[in-house]
Amino acid sequence: MDILPILSTLRRHKITALLVVLEIALTCAIVCNAVFLITQRLERMKMPSGIAEHELVEIEVQGIGKPTAAKARTQEDLALLQQIPGVKSVALVNQVPFTNSSWNSSVKLDPKQKLPTLNATQYFGENVLQTLGTRLVAGRYFNADEYLDFADVVRDEALQKKVTGVIITRGLGEKLWPGQAALGQTFYLGDDPVRVVGVVDKLIRPSLFGGDATAQWSMVFPLRMDTSNAGRYLLRTAPSERHRVIEAAVATLRKADPHRVIIEKKTIDDYRAEFFQDDRAMAGLLAGVCLALLIVTALGIVGLGSFWVAQRRRTIGVRRALGATRRSILRYFQTENFLLATIGILLGMALAYGINLFLMLHYELPRLPAFYFPVGAVALWLIGQIAVLGPAMRAAAVPPVVATRSV
Numbered sequence: 001m002d003i004l005p006i007l008s009t010l011r012r013h014k015i016t017a018l019l020v021v022l023e024i025a026l027t028c029a030i031v032c033n034a035v036f037l038i039t040q041r042l043e044r045m046k047m048p049s050g051i052a053e054h055e056l057v058e059i060e061v062q063g064i065g066k067p068t069a070a071k072a073r074t075q076e077d078l079a080l081l082q083q084i085p086g087v088k089s090v091a092l093v094n095q096v097p098f099t100n101s102s103w104n105s106s107v108k109l110d111p112k113q114k115l116p117t118l119n120a121t122q123y124f125g126e127n128v129l130q131t132l133g134t135r136l137v138a139g140r141y142f143n144a145d146e147y148l149d150f151a152d153v154v155r156d157e158a159l160q161k162k163v164t165g166v167i168i169t170r171g172l173g174e175k176l177w178p179g180q181a182a183l184g185q186t187f188y189l190g191d192d193p194v195r196v197v198g199v200v201d202k203l204i205r206p207s208l209f210g211g212d213a214t215a216q217w218s219m220v221f222p223l224r225m226d227t228s229n230a231g232r233y234l235l236r237t238a239p240s241e242r243h244r245v246i247e248a249a250v251a252t253l254r255k256a257d258p259h260r261v262i263i264e265k266k267t268i269d270d271y272r273a274e275f276f277q278d279d280r281a282m283a284g285l286l287a288g289v290c291l292a293l294l295i296v297t298a299l300g301i302v303g304l305g306s307f308w309v310a311q312r313r314r315t316i317g318v319r320r321a322l323g324a325t326r327r328s329i330l331r332y333f334q335t336e337n338f339l340l341a342t343i344g345i346l347l348g349m350a351l352a353y354g355i356n357l358f359l360m361l362h363y364e365l366p367r368l369p370a371f372y373f374p375v376g377a378v379a380l381w382l383i384g385q386i387a388v389l390g391p392a393m394r395a396a397a398v399p400p401v402v403a404t405r406s407v
Contacts, residue, residue: 006336013308020304021344024380027297028348032376033355034286036368041283045276047215049097050169050202052133053268054239055088057246058096060264061253062230071149073257074226080256081233084248086241091132091234092225093125094150095206097268098275102206105219108188109176117187118214120172121205124150124223129167129200131236137170138183139198142222150223160192163221167198171216194221230263242267297380298387305333305391309398316398326396333392334385341384345377352376 010017074092081090095102103124106116123129126147129136146165153159173182173196185196203218210217225231233253237245246265253262309316316329356368 003335003339006332006339009312010336010339016304016307017340020300020340021347023297023300024341024344024384025348025351027293028345028376028380029351029355030293031290031379032348032352032372033359033368034290035376036356036372037365038283038286038290040365041279041286044212045279045283047204047212048202049204049272050132050134050200050216051097051204051268052236053272055133055236055242056096056131056268057235057237057242057249058264058266058268058271059233059235059246059249059253059262060230061227061233062261062263063227064259064261070151070226070228074231077227077233077253077256080252081235081249084235084245084252086237086245087235087249088238089127089131089236091125091127091130092227093123093128093131093232093234094225095121095123096232096234096271097204097206098271099206100275105189107176107219108190111188111191111193118175118217119210120168120214120217120219121207123203123218123220124225125234126222126224128234129203129220131234132203133236134200134203137199137201138181139167139196141167141198146222147224148222150225151228153223163192163223164194165197165222166194167200167220168196169203169216169218170199170201172218173199175217227260294379294383298383301337301384301387302390305337305388306394309333309391309395312395313398316395317400320398321400329396329398330392333388333395337384337388337392338381341381345380348380349373349377 078090078092081087102121104119104121107118107120109117125131129141142165148159148162153163168182170182173185176182176187177185182196182199186193187196188194200220202216203220204215205218208215233249235245235249246267250262250265253260319329352368352373356365359365360367
C-alpha cells in the first residue's frame with residue numbers, strides 16, 4: 001500500500017535518491033570483490049606445507065675465512081646437535097620452506113625437448129625428508145649408500161650421472177604424468193635421466209615466484225651437504241621445546257667452532273609468518289576498506305533519513321492526524337529504504353561482476369563465486385534497515401498536532 005506514495009516521493013527527490021543508490025551500488029561492488037580477495041588471501045595463508053612445521057627450527061651458519069675439513073666439521077656438528085636433549089632428528093639442508101629463495105631446475109620428459117616441461121625446486125641433504133616430517137605415500141626414502149657428497153658431484157661430471165634416484169611430491173607427479181603412477185617413472189635433468197624411487201604427499205617450495213599452482217613441485221636428491229661456506233641446520237623437536245633447543249644448538253655450534261657466525265635462528269612458524277606477511281597486510285587493508293565503506297554507507301542512509309524526516313515533518317503529522325499509526329510511519333521509511341537499497345544492490349551486483357572480469361583479465365584472479373552476491377545483498381539490506389531505523393523512529397514519533405501548525 002505504501003509503494004506508490006513512496007515512488008511518487010522519490011520522483012520528487014531524484015538527485016538525492018540517485019546519490020544513495022550509487023553509494024549502495026559502489027559499496028556492494030567493492031565489498032563483494034574485497035571480501036572475495038580477503039578470502040583468497042586467508043586461504044593462501046593456510047597453504048599446506050607437508051612438513052611438521054610446529055616441530056622444526058632452523059639455524060643458519062656462515063664460516064669465517066677459508067674452510068678446512070668441511071665434511072668432518074659437518075659430521076661432528078650433526079653428531080653434537082643430535083645429542084641435544086629433545087632433538088628428534090637433525091639434517092643439513094640446502095634450503096628450507098617459506099624463505100622466498102630456492103634452488104630450482106628444469107625438468108624434461110624427453111631429453112630431446114627444446115623447452116623444459118616445467119621448473120621444480122631441488123632439496124638436498126641427508127635425512128632431510130625424515131627431519132622435515134613429510135609423509136611417504138609411495139616407494140621408499142633413500143638408502144644410506146645412495147648418498148653422494150654435493151661438493152664432489154659439483155666438481156666431477158662423472159659423479160653427476162650416478163645421481164639416478166629422486167623423490168618427488170604427489171603434485172609434481174600428477175603434473176608430469178596425469179592419471180599415471182609416478183613411482184618408477186623417469187624424467188631428465190638436462191640429458192641425465194633420474195628415476196622416481198619415492199613419492200611424498202606434500203613438500204612446499206621455498207618460494208612461489210612461479211605462482212601458487214606450482215607450490216608442490218618439489219624434488220629431493222640423495223646429495224649430502226657440508227658447511228664449506230655456509231649451511232642450514234634443521235632440527236626437529238617437540239613444539240614446546242623449540243626455543244630451548246635453538247639456544248642449546250647455537251651454544252653447541254659456537255663451542256664446536258668459534259670461527260663462524262650464526263646468521264639466522266628461527267622456527268619454521270616464524271618463517272611462515274614472514275612469508276605471508278604481505279597477504280596478511282593486504283587482507284587487513286581490504287577489511288579496513290570494507291568496514292569504512294559500510295560505515296560511510298550507513299551514515300549516508302542515516303543522513304538521508306534524517307533530512308527527509310525534517311522535510312516531511314508536516315506531511316507525517318497530516319498522516320498521523322488522518323489515522324496513520326506509528327508502526328505504519330515506521331514501515332513507510334523502512335520500505336522506502338529497502339527499495340533504494342534493492343536498486344543499488346542490483347546495480348552493484350552488475351558492477352561487481354564487471355570489476356571481477358577486469359581482475360580476471362589483468363591479474364589472473366579466479367571468478368567471483370555467485371554466492372557472494374546474495375550474501376552481500378543481505379548484508380547491505382540489514383545495514384540499510386538498521387541505519388534508517390533511528391530516523392524512521394523519529395518520524396513515527398511526530399505528533400498529529402504538527403498538521404495544525406501554519407506553514
